[in-house]
Amino acid sequence: MIRxxxxxxxxxxxxxxxxxxxxAGLQFMLAWIFLTRLDAFLEIQPQLAQxxxxxxxxxxxxxxxxxxxxxxxxxxxxxxTMRLIAEERRNQTLPLLLSSPVSSGQIVLGKFIGxxxxxxxxxxxxxxxxxxxxxxxxxxxxxxxxxxxxxxLLTSCYAAVGLYISSLTAQxxxxxxxxLAILLGVWLADMSSSALDSPWHQVSPLYHFQNFSNGLxxxxxxSFFVLVSGVCLLLAMQRLNSHRLHQ
Amino acid sequence: MSLAAVNAxxxxxxxxxxxxxxxxxxxxxxxxxxxxxxxxxxxLTSALTLEAAHLTRRFGKNTVIYDISxxxxxxxxxxxxxxxxxxxxxxxxxxxxCLAPDSGTIKxxxxxxxxxxxxxxxxxxxxxxxxxxxxxxxxxDYLIFAAKLRGIKxxxxxxxxxxxxxxxxxxxxxxxxxxxxxxxxxxxxGIAQAxxxxxxxxxxDEPTVGLDPAQIRDIRTLIRELGTAHSVILSTHLLGExxxxxxxxxxxxxGTLVYSGTTSELDKLNGVxxxxxxxxxxxxxxxx
Numbered sequence: 427m428i429r430x431x432x433x434x435x436x437x438x439x440x441x442x443x444x445x446x447x448x449x450a451g452l453q454f455m456l457a458w459i460f461l462t463r464l465d466a467f468l469e470i471q472p473q474l475a476q477x478x479x480x481x482x483x484x485x486x487x488x489x490x491x492x493x494x495x496x497x498x499x500x501x502x503x504x505x506x507t508m509r510l511i512a513e514e515r516r517n518q519t520l521p522l523l524l525s526s527p528v529s530s531g532q533i534v535l536g537k538f539i540g541x542x543x544x545x546x547x548x549x550x551x552x553x554x555x556x557x558x559x560x561x562x563x564x565x566x567x568x569x570x571x572x573x574x575x576x577x578x579l580l581t582s583c584y585a586a587v588g589l590y591i592s593s594l595t596a597q598x599x600x601x602x603x604x605x606l607a608i609l610l611g612v613w614l615a616d617m618s619s620s621a622l623d624s625p626w627h628q629v630s631p632l633y634h635f636q637n638f639s640n641g642l643x644x645x646x647x648x649s650f651f652v653l654v655s656g657v658c659l660l661l662a663m664q665r666l667n668s669h670r671l672h673q
Numbered sequence: 674m675s676l677a678a679v680n681a682x683x684x685x686x687x688x689x690x691x692x693x694x695x696x697x698x699x700x701x702x703x704x705x706x707x708x709x710x711x712x713x714x715x716x717l718t719s720a721l722t723l724e725a726a727h728l729t730r731r732f733g734k735n736t737v738i739y740d741i742s743x744x745x746x747x748x749x750x751x752x753x754x755x756x757x758x759x760x761x762x763x764x765x766x767x768x769x770x771c772l773a774p775d776s777g778t779i780k781x782x783x784x785x786x787x788x789x790x791x792x793x794x795x796x797x798x799x800x801x802x803x804x805x806x807x808x809x810x811x812x813x814d815y816l817i818f819a820a821k822l823r824g825i826k827x828x829x830x831x832x833x834x835x836x837x838x839x840x841x842x843x844x845x846x847x848x849x850x851x852x853x854x855x856x857x858x859x860x861x862x863g864i865a866q867a868x869x870x871x872x873x874x875x876x877x878d879e880p881t882v883g884l885d886p887a888q889i890r891d892i893r894t895l896i897r898e899l900g901t902a903h904s905v906i907l908s909t910h911l912l913g914e915x916x917x918x919x920x921x922x923x924x925x926x927x928g929t930l931v932y933s934g935t936t937s938e939l940d941k942l943n944g945v946x947x948x949x950x951x952x953x954x955x956x957x958x959x960x961x
Contacts, residue, residue, distance in 0.1 A: 670771065
């Protein structure tokens with residue numbers, strides 16, 4: 427059942443023209459960053475060669491591309507999560523799911539997995555682009571993998587937050603704006619607090635992504651993402667259940 | 674199919690276990706008292722598909738539904754009547770598990786809708802006021818999704834799909850996008866998704882709204898046909914529809930049940946036949 431709902435979600439996403447526009451736009455921007463970073467790297471390469479322990483090609487290109495991708499995903503996720511439940515409510519298609527023999531847990535998980543499938547598809551071109559560097563040099567696969575792994579965890583956290591917000595309202599636009607406000611707000615608070623032990627750092631997903639970005643797999647950071655995603659998904663299930671009680 | 678035929682079919686369903694037990698009783702295997710008790714039990718478990726008792730629902734301080742009890746037998750078409758805002762749709766939402774009642778119990782085929790929702794919902798087909806259609810799907814894909822969602826096994830999906838398409842007259846619209854269909858056809862797709870898994874209880878909220886006269890006739894025939902093997906509840910404003918397809922009528926007025934009886938009883942409530950409309954208006958106006 428979860429797979430069925432996920433497949434429908436994925437299909438609904440891919441049948442919208444706007445999805446393809448976003449895919450193309452994102453790809454263009456990431457390619458642009460990739461090429462400018464590559465250009466910059468080639469320019470300073472002679473100087474880098476004279477420094478001991480200079481950052482390699484993976485650290486100077488792949489890390490930046492992934493960081494930009496993380497930032498762009500933060501801005502894009504609300505566009506995709508907004509319709510998950512809010513649109514079903516607005517189009518009054520929710521009764522089909524509610525009157526079927528599926529639990530609200532299955533509905534929420536199905537939608538989440540469907541969306542994550544889409545995000546994996548969306549990001550799959552990034553490693554391909556970076557792997558093309560393998561033609562001319564050797565890559566640090568450990569660093570690359572930790573970046574990609576972090577990116578997936580980060581996206582799942584964004585998606586879960588968006589899914590929960592979407593379950594609160596019947597207007598997709600309100601869901602999108604609220605999700606964006608939360609994600610952007612937390613990020614800005616994190617950026618603007620200069621104290622090293624500021625609590626804002628701890629609640630900011632992008633701050634927790636930094637360790638992954640530097641090639642450090644920290645269970646603390648990973649569990650932050652898993653916890654946030656898990657709690658948001660549970661809240662969304664709870665919300666769907668209570669929708670039956672207080673409409 | 675006529676009313677008499679439906680009743681005949683009804684008694685046939687009941688008489689099977691009875692016949693067997695009678696045979697056993699005659700030959701003295703079991704005492705007669707056991708036979709009667711058993712008849713009652715088998716009658717309850719096999720014939721009753723939907724049992725709702727003392728449903729109450731409030732929205733904030735407004736009590737929308739107050740103490741409604743419904744029972745539905747297999748092979749019965751029940752019409753839910755009432756003015757706008759009488760609580761017909763709310764009742765149907767509660768019967769399908771889309772809305773939880775504040776108090777009261779609902780049992781579908783013996784399964785409690787609150788405690789065993791998955792088991793109970795497998796026997797429900799529901800067409801809400803607005804058909805729950807995914808506009809970006811074509812008719813066939815949408816119905817396959819609905820069938821799988823209702824738990825039909827993968828190898829039985831295509832035969833269920835063919836039957837539903839044929840019953841709702843959608844064969845030539847198989848590959849059309851639902852978003853491009855007319856209102857009437859969308860309504861038919863809505864009915865098709867409600868019956869594709871052959872549920873024991875089919876709940877239709879104003880099924881003939883937005884259809885042209887020929888389509889209305891087709892859908893009425895279909896509901897009549899479904900009513901022989903399944904239980905159907907439908908809500909409507911059209912009394913002609915009630916007279917032509919419903920076996921039994923329940924009239925709602927401001928959230929309470931004001932009348933319950935067979936269609937023919939309502940028809941001659943004053944002793945004169947053919948007064949369906951007058952009787953309906955009288956029943957719903959007295960309480961205001």
